[in-house]
Amino acid sequence: MPLLEVNGLTKSYQPGNPILKDVSFSVEAGEFVAVIGPSGAGKSTMLRCLNRMVDIAEGQVFFDGKDVGAQNKKGLRDVRKHIGMVFQHYNLVPRLTVIENVLHGRFGYKSTLQGVLGRFTEAEKQKAFELLEKLGIAEHAYKRCDQLSGGQQQRVGICRALIQDPKIILCDEPIASLDPNSSKVIMDHLKTISIEFGITCIVNLHQVDVAKDYANRVIGLKKGEVVFDGPSLLLSESFTDEIYGMKTAVETRELITV
Amino acid sequence: MNETVLKKRKFQMTMLFLGVIVLTYLSAWVTDYGFVSSLEAVPGAMVWMASNLLVDGEALGKLPDIMGKLIETVFMSIAATTIAAALSLFLAIMGSKTTMVNRAFGAVSRFVASLSRNIPVVAWSLILLLSFGQNSVTGFLALFVGTVGFLTRAFIETIDEAALGSVEALRATGATYWQIVSKAVVPQGLPQMVSWVLFMIETNIRSATLVGILTGTGIGYMFDMYYKTMNYEVVALITITIVLSVILIELLSTRIRKVIL
Ligand SMILES: Nc1ncnc2c1ncn2[C@@H]1O[C@H](COP(=O)(O)OP(=O)(O)OP(=O)(O)O)[C@@H](O)[C@H]1O
Numbered sequence: 001m002p003l004l005e006v007n008g009l010t011k012s013y014q015p016g017n018p019i020l021k022d023v024s025f026s027v028e029a030g031e032f033v034a035v036i037g038p039s040g041a042g043k044s045t046m047l048r049c050l051n052r053m054v055d056i057a058e059g060q061v062f063f064d065g066k067d068v069g070a071q072n073k074k075g076l077r078d079v080r081k082h083i084g085m086v087f088q089h090y091n092l093v094p095r096l097t098v099i100e101n102v103l104h105g106r107f108g109y110k111s112t113l114q115g116v117l118g119r120f121t122e123a124e125k126q127k128a129f130e131l132l133e134k135l136g137i138a139e140h141a142y143k144r145c146d147q148l149s150g151g152q153q154q155r156v157g158i159c160r161a162l163i164q165d166p167k168i169i170l171c172d173e174p175i176a177s178l179d180p181n182s183s184k185v186i187m188d189h190l191k192t193i194s195i196e197f198g199i200t201c202i203v204n205l206h207q208v209d210v211a212k213d214y215a216n217r218v219i220g221l222k223k224g225e226v227v228f229d230g231p232s233l234l235l236s237e238s239f240t241d242e243i244y245g246m247k248t249a250v251e252t253r254e255l256i257t258v
Numbered sequence: 259m260n261e262t263v264l265k266k267r268k269f270q271m272t273m274l275f276l277g278v279i280v281l282t283y284l285s286a287w288v289t290d291y292g293f294v295s296s297l298e299a300v301p302g303a304m305v306w307m308a309s310n311l312l313v314d315g316e317a318l319g320k321l322p323d324i325m326g327k328l329i330e331t332v333f334m335s336i337a338a339t340t341i342a343a344a345l346s347l348f349l350a351i352m353g354s355k356t357t358m359v360n361r362a363f364g365a366v367s368r369f370v371a372s373l374s375r376n377i378p379v380v381a382w383s384l385i386l387l388l389s390f391g392q393n394s395v396t397g398f399l400a401l402f403v404g405t406v407g408f409l410t411r412a413f414i415e416t417i418d419e420a421a422l423g424s425v426e427a428l429r430a431t432g433a434t435y436w437q438i439v440s441k442a443v444v445p446q447g448l449p450q451m452v453s454w455v456l457f458m459i460e461t462n463i464r465s466a467t468l469v470g471i472l473t474g475t476g477i478g479y480m481f482d483m484y485y486k487t488m489n490y491e492v493v494a495l496i497t498i499t500i501v502l503s504v505i506l507i508e509l510l511s512t513r514i515r516k517v518i519l
Pocket residue numbers: 013014019037038039040041042043044045046
């Protein structure tokens with residue numbers, strides 16, 4: 001049974017204007033999948049359907065054998081605590097320290113009261129430090145997050161996802177706000193994580209070349225439809241043209257002149 | 259294209275400026291307010307103030323009394339503000355789009371806030387005076403109600419700003435609602451909220467004098483009493499103590515702000 005299975009996922013924010021149209025795919029444990037597609041193709045929406053950060057309208061998402069759409073509040077919490085998420089803008093609490101932000105990843109395992117009181121076990125704290133060490137930011141553990149560079153903040157975000165003990169990590173354009181060097185550091189870390197810990201990664205990306213370099217498999221989205229799904233080696237020039245297409249060139253030009 | 263935008267903006271600014279000038283003249287004309295004659299009255303008023311509002315030895319004898327009332331008023335303002343802040347925090351969490359539990363609660367809380375904010379403190383004093391009579395509870399409530407409205411709105415903005423991404427991230431980890439509020443929203447927004455509370459304490463100490471005149475409590479009542487008996491020396495002394503205490507509180511809260519922000 002695949003770790004993640006998406007069946008006929010359809011989603012619209014306004015009636016009559018579907019953002020995702022009948023999206024189906026499945027992901028095996030340990031895969032590193034890149035999702036590419038032009039702006040507005042529905043990449044972020046699709047990723048957020050996987051852990052139901054946006055409601056699933058039609059179709060099903062099965063994660064680890066559970067129907068995500070059918071879960072009640074508690075069931076959804078159980079699903080989410082095994083799914084890490086990494087964001088373009090890191091989404092940390094800027095005024096809190098690095099270590100506090102990392103430990104936030106454990107809330108899914110705690111009662112509300114334990115969380116509110118900030119009760120973390122020694123083992124959890126130790127794990128947090130190990131992860132910071134692994135991502136090379138242990139020396140910043142007690143700094144406030146707003147004092148770190150973007151690349152460092154993103155590594156905190158990855159630590160927060162990893163401390164969840166996730167089976168899968170969803171990354172929504174993790175390197176879109178970073179310079180080339182930091183981008184490479186982040187992508188290398190994600191790759192290491194997936195190989196070393198066997199954690200499945202689904203990464204939304206803008207850059208086709210990055211997707212080809214790092215992912216085993218690429219899913220191409222265009223206007224809410226899957227137009228490519230296969231090994232990244234098979235993603236040919238003509239297919240990227242199809243995904244980003246001549247049309248996008250015209251659309252871009254329109255955007256600039258408007 | 260940019261040039262036309264700039265030209266348009268410049269034109270708009272000019273029109274706005276002209277509009278303000280025209281409006282000023284119009285309102286002066288409607289209210290029969292003469293700039294020149296009001297300016298002429300200034301020296302006379304100065305002379306009157308200088309000769310009547312002098313603190314003398316007799317007035318100084320009233321100082322302990324005044325200080326007592328002043329301290330009472332200051333503490334009432336602080337109490338009204340902090341208790342209002344607690345209620346506002348709750349209303350703001352319910353009312354903010356990022357942290358609200360459901361739409362109905364959110365709408366109710368925003369309505370309560372807007373109602374209490376848009377009725378001026380003076381009006382609240384008079385309304386509450388009718389139902390509670392002349393005592394210190396009335397003054398306290400008048401400040402309390404106005405403060406709830408203002409702080410709820412300020413807190414909602416603070417929360418929306420503070421909560422931008424982290425709420426989404428924590429929801430995605432499976433955190434519960436109160437975990438998110440207590441560990442992401444409050445820590446991020448608290449310094450800003452404390453700053454608003456300090457601002458409100460300053461404002462309320464000033465309004466407390468006026469509210470006191472209307473509701474017959476605290477330092478305002480004392481001011482009113484000596485004013486009506488034309489004991490202007492004491493009035494002057496009261497005014498000076500109020501001004502000094504407000505300045506003191508302002509200095510204090512500037513200090514606190516520096517530390518927390
Ligand atoms: N909360 C929302 N309400 C209404 N429409 C939305 C919402 N979120 C996204 N959309 C719309 O859905 C479409 C797809 O958005 P989405 O963010 O999934 O695209 P994307 O592929 O991630 O684009 P980008 O590369 O720019 O991040 C867009 O047209 C967007 O305007």
